[in-house]
Amino acid sequence: MLSFAQIQLLRWRCLSVSKILMKGNEAIARAAVAAGCDAFFGYPITPQNEIPEYLSKLMKEHGRIFVQAESEVAAINMVYGAAGSGARVMTSSSSCGIALKQEGISYIAGSELPCVIVSVMRAGPGLGGIQPSQADYFQATRGGGNGDYYVVVLAPESIQETVDLMKQAFEIADLYRNPVMVLADGLIGQMMEAVDLDKPVKKRHIEPKTYAAIGTDYHEGRNIINSLGLDPVYLEQHNLALERKYKEIIKHEVQYEMYNMDHAEYIIVAYGTVARISRSAIDELKEQNIHVGMIRPITLWPYPKKAFDLIPKSVKGLLVVEMSLGQMLDDVQIANKGRFKIAFYGRAGGMVPEPEEIVDAILHFDEKVVD
Amino acid sequence: MIRYERTKGLTDLHTHYCPGCTHGILHKLVAEVLEELGVLGKTVGVASVGCSVFSYDYINTDFQQVAHGRACAVATGIKRVLPDRIVFTYQGDGDLASIGIAETIHAANRGENITVIMANNATYGMTGGQMAPTTLIGQKTTTSQEGRNIKQHGRPMKISEIFSQIEGAAYVERTSMHNIAHINKTKKAIKKAFTYQMENKGFTLIEVVSTCPVNWGMKPREALDWSKEHMLPIFPLGVYKDVMKS
Numbered sequence: 001m002l003s004f005a006q007i008q009l010l011r012w013r014c015l016s017v018s019k020i021l022m023k024g025n026e027a028i029a030r031a032a033v034a035a036g037c038d039a040f041f042g043y044p045i046t047p048q049n050e051i052p053e054y055l056s057k058l059m060k061e062h063g064r065i066f067v068q069a070e071s072e073v074a075a076i077n078m079v080y081g082a083a084g085s086g087a088r089v090m091t092s093s094s095s096c097g098i099a100l101k102q103e104g105i106s107y108i109a110g111s112e113l114p115c116v117i118v119s120v121m122r123a124g125p126g127l128g129g130i131q132p133s134q135a136d137y138f139q140a141t142r143g144g145g146n147g148d149y150y151v152v153v154l155a156p157e158s159i160q161e162t163v164d165l166m167k168q169a170f171e172i173a174d175l176y177r178n179p180v181m182v183l184a185d186g187l188i189g190q191m192m193e194a195v196d197l198d199k200p201v202k203k204r205h206i207e208p209k210t211y212a213a214i215g216t217d218y219h220e221g222r223n224i225i226n227s228l229g230l231d232p233v234y235l236e237q238h239n240l241a242l243e244r245k246y247k248e249i250i251k252h253e254v255q256y257e258m259y260n261m262d263h264a265e266y267i268i269v270a271y272g273t274v275a276r277i278s279r280s281a282i283d284e285l286k287e288q289n290i291h292v293g294m295i296r297p298i299t300l301w302p303y304p305k306k307a308f309d310l311i312p313k314s315v316k317g318l319l320v321v322e323m324s325l326g327q328m329l330d331d332v333q334i335a336n337k338g339r340f341k342i343a344f345y346g347r348a349g350g351m352v353p354e355p356e357e358i359v360d361a362i363l364h365f366d367e368k369v370v371d
Numbered sequence: 372m373i374r375y376e377r378t379k380g381l382t383d384l385h386t387h388y389c390p391g392c393t394h395g396i397l398h399k400l401v402a403e404v405l406e407e408l409g410v411l412g413k414t415v416g417v418a419s420v421g422c423s424v425f426s427y428d429y430i431n432t433d434f435q436q437v438a439h440g441r442a443c444a445v446a447t448g449i450k451r452v453l454p455d456r457i458v459f460t461y462q463g464d465g466d467l468a469s470i471g472i473a474e475t476i477h478a479a480n481r482g483e484n485i486t487v488i489m490a491n492n493a494t495y496g497m498t499g500g501q502m503a504p505t506t507l508i509g510q511k512t513t514t515s516q517e518g519r520n521i522k523q524h525g526r527p528m529k530i531s532e533i534f535s536q537i538e539g540a541a542y543v544e545r546t547s548m549h550n551i552a553h554i555n556k557t558k559k560a561i562k563k564a565f566t567y568q569m570e571n572k573g574f575t576l577i578e579v580v581s582t583c584p585v586n587w588g589m590k591p592r593e594a595l596d597w598s599k600e601h602m603l604p605i606f607p608l609g610v611y612k613d614v615m616k617s
Contacts, residue, residue, distance in 0.1 A: 037451065039448070039452060041448065062563075065451045065452065065479075065536065067432075067447065067451060069444065069447075069477075070474070070477035071473060073441070073444070073473075073474075074441070074444040074447075074473070074474050074477065076445075077438065077441040077444035077445045077446060077448065077474070078444050078445065078447050078448035078449060078451075080435070080437065080441075080445050080450045081417075081435060081446060081447060081448025081449040081450075081452075082451065083448075084435045084447065084448075084449065085415070085448065085449045085452040085453050086452070087452045089448070089452075095397035103438055104441070107437070107438050111435075111436075154485075199385065211436050213411045213415050213433035213434060213449075214416060214433065214453055214456065215412055215415060215432070215433055215456050216411070216412045216431075216432060216433055217412030217413055218572060222432070222433055222434075223432070223433045223434075224427050224433065224434045224435075224436065225434070225435040225436065226435075226436040227429065227436065227576060228436055235513075256428065257429035268499075288583055365375070
């Protein structure tokens with residue numbers, strides 16, 4: 001058994017090879033600091049508690065802002081205030097906590113402010129459980145806030161990708177002045193992997209935040225952060241402007257991975273932790289001489305519909321695998337445009353599928369086909 | 372010699388407030404104070420949901436308009452990022468004492484260096500005169516049509532008394548708008564609150580007993596008299612907390 005000091009020493013030595021072994025939640029916290037996050041506002045909820053715990057220390061060390069709010073509702077509204085003041089700002093939470101933030105997220109989207117929201121999904125509905133789940137796909141991509149708005153949703157499958165997507169999230173948020181959610185699950189949050197925190201990500205050209213309400217001495221005219229529009233003629237124009245922005249995001253920000261597509265008989269569609277497990281299933285199937293490819297959406301909104309246009313006609317069908325009872329399935333059915341048979345395999349309640357279960361679902365594809 | 376000049380703290384827009392409503396005068400007091408303290412250009416206001424939601428149109432500073440009850444959380448976010456600016460919220464009794472009580476109490480408890488202006492007119496004005504947490508016992512509203520009763524609705528919430536107990540609060544005063552003398556006292560209280568904020572003393576709250584003639588079903592003058600006769604015994608005026616005197 002290694003002592004705490006020995007573990008720290010090992011980690012320090014790892015630094016020299018630029019990779020550090022760390023837990024997903026710690027990586028999220030460190031990536032936020034590396035991405036220049038000015039302020040964090042959050043409220044405790046399992047399985048993401050290490051994020052505010054690490055940030056409470058890290059942000060202080062870097063002379064930045066950390067506030068533990070009185071509720072998720074307050075936290076997201078502090079995010080709104082800080083974002084309206086021109087800061088790079090984030091919050092983190094999990095499922096039921098994200099539900100409480102939805103009103104604030106709608107206001108942030110409506111007022112066109114940038115922020116990053118980390119959601120480390122647990123099982124639901126209601127208080128549910130604290131084990132990993134993907135049952136908040138709808139919550140993330142469709143949102144529970146009011147009005148016509150979208151949140152960019154990034155879904156990592158490893159700790160390294162979590163770090164990279166965290167950095168990207170701040171850039172995308174600032175570029176489009178829109179909330180960006182990094183959607184992980186309890187497994188990503190809790191597992192440990194070696195990561196390179198310094199791996200560069202694409203820098204965007206971000207205009208100065210001239211919209212920020214920082215006092216009229218500091219800019220021309222008056223800046224008012226607002227989502228109120230009682231005049232329907234005005235509000236429709238605002239909605240249309242948001243729509244134009246969302247179309248730009250759809251055009252430029254779709255990310256996905258196509259894996260093992262050569263000679264594929266079936267295609268698995270999976271994201272996050274389940275995509276990771278599906279890789280093992282694909283390897284096992286290969287040993288049985290069954291070639292299976294995978295489409296792994298990295299952006300869940302905008303959904304990588306165009307990836308589905310690239311599927312060759314020879315493919316027998318698509319198997320959607322989720323840690324839910326079928327939420328991304330809707331998007332796959334839309335993207336598929338009726339071309340291929342679609343089967344579904346899901347686990348719920350915090351149960352994580354074994355690779356063998358996914359192998360079995362491919363072997364019994366026809367039994368799993370959905371209408 | 373110029374005896375009176377309109378404050379630069381107000382924009383030129385006409386307000387949407389009903390005849391006899393005290394919001395207009397209260398806006399002017401805030402605006403005058405910010406101008407007199409020389410901080411108009413360094414101030415960020417937070418407009419809450421309620422009749423005063425459009426205060427960002429009338430008070431001539433930068434503003435954030437926020438969700439119902441969340442003003443003090445948003446103000447916290449602003450002030451933490453911009454500690455050298457003046458940050459204030461302008462809220463009604465429904466917004467602050469009901470849906471926003473948690474955000475307000477915790478902002479006070481953290482000692483957030485912000486100023487809260489709360490207009491207490493014992494009703495939800497914008498939505499048409501429903502019962503508020505501050506509605507008086509026996510007072511008829513659209514959701515307490517036989518008058519508020521203790522058994523069903525509890526008693527009116529006394530915000531200044533509650534906040535006087537919060538250690539992070541630096542200054543809490545309740546004032547009234549029912550006559551010119553008290554309007555002047557209100558201005559003095561507001562000025563003290565903003566001065567305390569400029570001196571980094573912490574959370575300041577001015578609860579202003581106001582009127583809502585339309586929803587109360589009264590003429591403006593009657594409403595002022597009613598507020599004096601019926602509200603002030605329940606909501607006594609005075610300084611409830613002053614960190615410099617305790």
